[in-house]
Amino acid sequence: MTRTEVAIIGAGPAGLLLSHLLHQRGIDSVVLEARSREYVEHRQRAGMLEQGTVDVLRASGLGDRMDRVGLVHHGIELRFDRRGHRIDFPSLTGGKSVMVYAQTEIVKDLVARRLADGGAVLFESEAVALEGAESDTPLVRFRPAAAGEGAGGPEQELRCDVIVACDGYHGIGRPTLAALPAAGLRMWARDYPFAWLGVLADVAPSCDELIYARHERGFALHSMRSPSVSRLYLQVPPDADLADWPDERIWDELEARFEVDGDFKLGRGPITEKSITPMRSFVCSPMRHGRLFLAGDAAHIVPPTGAKGLNLAVSDVTLLATALTRWLRGGDPSGVDNYSQAALRRIWRAEHFSYLMTRMLHVDPAADAFDHQLALAQLRYIASSAAAAATIAENYVGLTSV
Ligand code: RFL
Numbered sequence: 001m002t003r004t005e006v007a008i009i010g011a012g013p014a015g016l017l018l019s020h021l022l023h024q025r026g027i028d029s030v031v032l033e034a035r036s037r038e039y040v041e042h043r044q045r046a047g048m049l050e051q052g053t054v055d056v057l058r059a060s061g062l063g064d065r066m067d068r069v070g071l072v073h074h075g076i077e078l079r080f081d082r083r084g085h086r087i088d089f090p091s092l093t094g095g096k097s098v099m100v101y102a103q104t105e106i107v108k109d110l111v112a113r114r115l116a117d118g119g120a121v122l123f124e125s126e127a128v129a130l131e132g133a134e135s136d137t138p139l140v141r142f143r144p145a146a147a148g149e150g151a152g153g154p155e156q157e158l159r160c161d162v163i164v165a166c167d168g169y170h171g172i173g174r175p176t177l178a179a180l181p182a183a184g185l186r187m188w189a190r191d192y193p194f195a196w197l198g199v200l201a202d203v204a205p206s207c208d209e210l211i212y213a214r215h216e217r218g219f220a221l222h223s224m225r226s227p228s229v230s231r232l233y234l235q236v237p238p239d240a241d242l243a244d245w246p247d248e249r250i251w252d253e254l255e256a257r258f259e260v261d262g263d264f265k266l267g268r269g270p271i272t273e274k275s276i277t278p279m280r281s282f283v284c285s286p287m288r289h290g291r292l293f294l295a296g297d298a299a300h301i302v303p304p305t306g307a308k309g310l311n312l313a314v315s316d317v318t319l320l321a322t323a324l325t326r327w328l329r330g331g332d333p334s335g336v337d338n339y340s341q342a343a344l345r346r347i348w349r350a351e352h353f354s355y356l357m358t359r360m361l362h363v364d365p366a367a368d369a370f371d372h373q374l375a376l377a378q379l380r381y382i383a384s385s386a387a388a389a390a391t392i393a394e395n396y397v398g399l400t401s402v
């Protein structure tokens with residue numbers, strides 16, 4: 001039997017950053033992660049960090065590599081009607097910008113830092129039960145990797161003062177909370193009639209800033225990972241099969257959707273990774289009951305069009321690290337009592353923005369010509385009005401107070 005102050009389920013950005021922030025405040029934690037270190041460090045996901053996320057990473061001593069290899073971006077392009085329209089962030093937001101730095105790199109930085117600081121991050125250790133949320137002695141049952149093999153050793157117990165489930169959308173934290181009637185959990189969800197096919201390609205980006213394109217054939221996004229690696233996404237049907245998308249077809253479709261009047265040439269290169277992601281909005285409330293807390297994707301999901309998921313995970317755990325420190329060290333429960341409400345204000349703002357961006361930029365197969373014209377009218381408004389552009393810019397770079 002092991003004991004710690006805070007048992008953290010999941011070594012994604014939420015769990016790892018929480019463990020790091022707690023360590024800096026003198027609080028002990030153990031992170032349990034079902035997958036291998038190799039797997040979590042290479043899972044392709046987000047790439048765009050809000051200014052506030054960059055500030056949190058820098059302030060906690062994690063900014064060195066990000067500042068060396070991350071790419072600061074001062075705007076994005078909205079592309080429709082065969083033309084590009086730039087949204088300039090600094091002039092519309094009082095000087096703010098964003099950073100392109102992949103989630104894989106943040107996870108690598110965090111794992112390296114936790115291990116260098118002597119932190120306990122147990123990979124291939126799946127939490128199978130979270131017990132005693134309503135008691136003063138919660139307990140996590142987990143199955144660690146047997147020596148030399150994958151997960152599957154004998155079950156073990158981790159006793160703690162608090163459990164924080166940072167175990168993503170498919171984890172056990174939320175179902176555990178939902179099964180406690182006194183928690184009164186409510187959930188809101190929206191599924192979209194499309195998915196994203198994402199690729200990573202060894203080719204220099206064909207643009208300096210991200211391009212969000214709405215085309216009659218569907219949405220496309222041009223992002224990047226470095227001066228020599230591009231990250232691109234295509235709207236596809238929710239039941240699309242990767243087997244139907246050979247590389248040539250992907251490049252042809254991207255080329256068609258990014259086409260403009262004027263010169264734009266989409267560079268092609270070897271595709272090194274391909275995946276399909278469903279699009280979903282989801283929120284649950286409250287994010288805490290007794291001594292069980294939820295943070296990040298465990299409590300909420302946004303469609304990636306607004307680039308908010310990782311940023312929300314960072315803001316949840318930033319709030320939680322301060323609240324838990326006050327509670328566990330000072331006996332002051334005000335921060336933990338207020339956690340859910342404070343986090344949910346920001347979450348709902350991001351939910352609304354992600355929904356708006358998604359509806360405006362994707363082609364809903366059930367929509368008619370009227371809907372299509374409405375989306376174009378909204379895009380033209382954003383392209384021609386500083387007030388409309390400012391609402392996109394301030395949400396994209398991240399609102400500090402909502
Ligand atoms: P994660 O990253 O899903 O980590 C959860 C971890 O928990 C582990 N786990 C368990 N471990 C132990 N025991 C159990 N029983 C467990 N059950 C699960 C899992 O193995 C996993 O390691 O959640 P976290 O930390 O909350 O982080 C959230 C972000 O990963 C997510 O919101 C973003 O990736 C979303 N997202 C984007 N966010 C942005 O802010 N900017 C972007 O540009 C952006 N682009 C994206 C995205 C997500 C995408 N996909 C694939 C969903 C682009 C895409 C395509």
Ligand code: PHB
Nearest residue numbers: 046047048223304305307
């Ligand atoms: C990415 O670079 O992966 C990315 C960027 C912006 C988004 C979504 C994904 O809105």
